[in-house]
Amino acid sequence: MKRRDDMDKKELRRSQLDLLKAISPLEYEQKCFEIEQRFFRSDFWKNSEVVAVTVSKPPEVNTWNIIKRGWEEGKTICVPKCMPKTKELIFHELNSFQELETVFYGLFEPTPSITKRVHRDSIQSVIVPGLAYTEKGYRLGFGGGYYDRFLSGFNGHTLSLAFSEQLVENLPLESFDIPVAEIITENGRIHCE
Ligand SMILES: Nc1nc2c(c(=O)[nH]1)N(C=O)[C@@H](CNc1ccc(C(=O)N[C@@H](CCC(=O)O)C(=O)O)cc1)CN2
Ligand SMILES: Nc1ncnc2c1ncn2[C@@H]1O[C@H](COP(=O)(O)OP(=O)(O)OP(=O)(O)O)[C@@H](O)[C@H]1O
Numbered sequence: 001m002k003r004r005d006d007m008d009k010k011e012l013r014r015s016q017l018d019l020l021k022a023i024s025p026l027e028y029e030q031k032c033f034e035i036e037q038r039f040f041r042s043d044f045w046k047n048s049e050v051v052a053v054t055v056s057k058p059p060e061v062n063t064w065n066i067i068k069r070g071w072e073e074g075k076t077i078c079v080p081k082c083m084p085k086t087k088e089l090i091f092h093e094l095n096s097f098q099e100l101e102t103v104f105y106g107l108f109e110p111t112p113s114i115t116k117r118v119h120r121d122s123i124q125s126v127i128v129p130g131l132a133y134t135e136k137g138y139r140l141g142f143g144g145g146y147y148d149r150f151l152s153g154f155n156g157h158t159l160s161l162a163f164s165e166q167l168v169e170n171l172p173l174e175s176f177d178i179p180v181a182e183i184i185t186e187n188g189r190i191h192c193e
Helices: 004-021 025-040 064-072 146-151
Strands: 050-052 076-083 088-093 100-102 108-110 125-127 157-161 182-185 188-191
Touching (some): 025 064, 076 108, 076 146, 088 146
Parallel strands (some): 050 125, 125 157
Antiparallel strands (some): 076 088, 182 188
């Protein structure tokens, strides 16, 4: 039987996704632009040479321009690959969108045979994805527990990009949940620590 918190989370995921899907295309573009602009001005971005980021899929905040800007600025951009059996997340250096492949869930992942693996210790900063966040930086993800596992033992900087619609009063918290240090929305920056 599923635990009560898991059921809550499942419902929360569904309702957050519905909320995000209801953002109109023009509003989506504008908010993504504002989040991006604020992000590029942040110390997080300026001080990170090796950055881990997901390849976004709507209705998530768009990360494609961040990847491109990173390449322009000579940063090392690492993107995640899921290991479904162990629920482990590994990162590979991405230098072209053509190095991506679709493995499952309609998500883009690095093609392992043509990209170099980057170990966790070499990653300075991680942009952590999620569906909902509290102002303390706690996060509801897609449910794999991939980032919770990756972040336990990660000592670098963490940040999430979110629409203000993704900020919630509270979330069902569990012992393994690791908060992100800051959140950038179209309206401002939240310092969580
Ligand atoms: N763009 C993007 N890429 C990303 C993430 C993300 O949030 N956004 N991830 C962030 O972690 C990882 C992928 N996360 C995943 C999380 C769960 C499942 C999955 O298989 N889910 C179950 C349902 C789980 C549930 O609802 O309880 C399934 O579909 O069977 C797949 C991928 C890595 N890449
Ligand atoms: N550090 C960990 N060690 C072992 N199991 C974990 C850890 N973190 C999470 N899990 C397991 O992973 C499952 C999914 O966790 P959770 O619902 O918190 O995922 P999520 O935060 O929504 O997803 P993600 O971290 O991928 O964005 C849970 O059943 C949990 O037991």
